[in-house]
Amino acid sequence: MSGVVLVTGGAGYIGSHVSKALAESGFTPVCYDTLEKGHSWAVRWGPLECGDIGDAARLEEVFARHKPRAIVHMAGYIEVGESVRQPERYLHNNATKSEVLVAAAVRHGVDAFVFSSTCAVYGMPQTEKLDETHRIAPLNPYADSKARVEATLTRAASAGLRSASLRYFNAAGADIGGEIGEAHEPETHLLPLAIDATLGLAPSLTLLGDDYPTPDGSCVRDFIHVSDLADAHLRALHWLQRAPVTGLHEQFNIGSGSGYSVRQVMTETARITAHPVPYTVGARRPGDSPRLVGNIEKSHRELSWLPKRDLDIQIEDTLRWRRKMPR
Numbered sequence: 001m002s003g004v005v006l007v008t009g010g011a012g013y014i015g016s017h018v019s020k021a022l023a024e025s026g027f028t029p030v031c032y033d034t035l036e037k038g039h040s041w042a043v044r045w046g047p048l049e050c051g052d053i054g055d056a057a058r059l060e061e062v063f064a065r066h067k068p069r070a071i072v073h074m075a076g077y078i079e080v081g082e083s084v085r086q087p088e089r090y091l092h093n094n095a096t097k098s099e100v101l102v103a104a105a106v107r108h109g110v111d112a113f114v115f116s117s118t119c120a121v122y123g124m125p126q127t128e129k130l131d132e133t134h135r136i137a138p139l140n141p142y143a144d145s146k147a148r149v150e151a152t153l154t155r156a157a158s159a160g161l162r163s164a165s166l167r168y169f170n171a172a173g174a175d176i177g178g179e180i181g182e183a184h185e186p187e188t189h190l191l192p193l194a195i196d197a198t199l200g201l202a203p204s205l206t207l208l209g210d211d212y213p214t215p216d217g218s219c220v221r222d223f224i225h226v227s228d229l230a231d232a233h234l235r236a237l238h239w240l241q242r243a244p245v246t247g248l249h250e251q252f253n254i255g256s257g258s259g260y261s262v263r264q265v266m267t268e269t270a271r272i273t274a275h276p277v278p279y280t281v282g283a284r285r286p287g288d289s290p291r292l293v294g295n296i297e298k299s300h301r302e303l304s305w306l307p308k309r310d311l312d313i314q315i316e317d318t319l320r321w322r323r324k325m326p327r
């Protein structure tokens with residue numbers, strides 16, 4: 001496979017791993033990012049074009065220069081707690097600005113558009129494992145903003161756009177080659193926080209609620225290695241490029257299919273690092289669902305995708321990365 005792929009949010013955690021996977025498969029990833037949250041050091045597999053997804057004129061310049069045939073859209077704000085405090089900011093950056101990008105994609109007739117959605121669009125689980133037909137009922141503005149982009153893509157299908165929303169579960173781990181990894185500021189994700197606490201780089205981990213209706217009271221999540229996630233994007237692009245119809249929007253769960261509670265992750269982290277995870281119990285985070293675990297049969301069946309790297313590998317790769325990452 002070859003061709004230019006515009007990667008919005010390509011300087012971020014998942015975007016940099018997707019860019020590496022694209023380059024290794026023969027594509028040219030062009031990173032389009034404001035660098036507000038991302039890092040120029042993470043853009044190593046293609047050119048960097050600084051720009052905002054809501055800036056139609058800047059997008060036109062970049063389309064004219066690189067002529068992308070596909071778009072992987074990962075740009076956005078990602079913090080659930082912050083979105084509860086600043087809902088308008090999240091809806092504007094993630095949903096309203098995505099409309100500008102989608103309009104550019106339609107105008108330029110790209111072959112494929114892959115969007116970073118989230119399992120959080122499902123809200124309160126009605127079944128043990130969530131499949132793509134589960135109702136959409138976001139519990140926080142972040143998830144709401146993602147559901148709105150999915151709706152935009154559904155509408156754009158009637159204008160001929162072929163798109164896939166990948167509903168990620170919890171991305172974790174780092175590049176197997178150790179070149180890139182998660183470097184959010186502030187960091188809100190469990191594995192880096194737990195590992196920083198064991199390494200003494202953070203005083204302790206705050207367990208956000210231990211009174212959920214789950215077996216040990218902590219939230220249950222489905223962790224997916226970022227390199228497996230990157231591989232899903234390649235398969236989704238391929239699937240869209242082969243799709244016989246003009247204009248479609250499909251959703252795919254991208255998770256491991258297994259759930260681990262926050263306390264179980266702490267226990268596994270302590271085992272692998274040979275250090276207990278220092279922690280305190282804090283209040284629940286508004287907008288958090290007690291349990292989000294995916295049914296990944298559709299992605300397996302349609303995309304021929306299956307995750308290869310389990311939680312132990314995710315912890316080991318995160319550990320290696322947190323020891324060496326630029327701070």
Ligand SMILES: NC(=O)c1ccc[n+]([C@@H]2O[C@H](COP(=O)([O-])OP(=O)(O)OC[C@H]3O[C@@H](n4cnc5c(N)ncnc54)[C@H](O)[C@@H]3O)[C@@H](O)[C@H]2O)c1
Nearest residue numbers: 009012013014034036037038052053074075076116168171
């Ligand atoms: N990390 C996860 O577990 C997870 C789970 C579900 C969904 N997602 C989604 O995946 C995507 C990537 O997540 P991540 O963890 O790599 O986040 P990240 O913050 O590391 O990367 C997001 C990138 O988007 C850029 N950006 C933000 N707003 C922009 C705008 N208006 N125009 C251009 N660039 C902009 C940021 O500068 C950053 O580099 C996000 O859309 C996120 O919502 C992530």
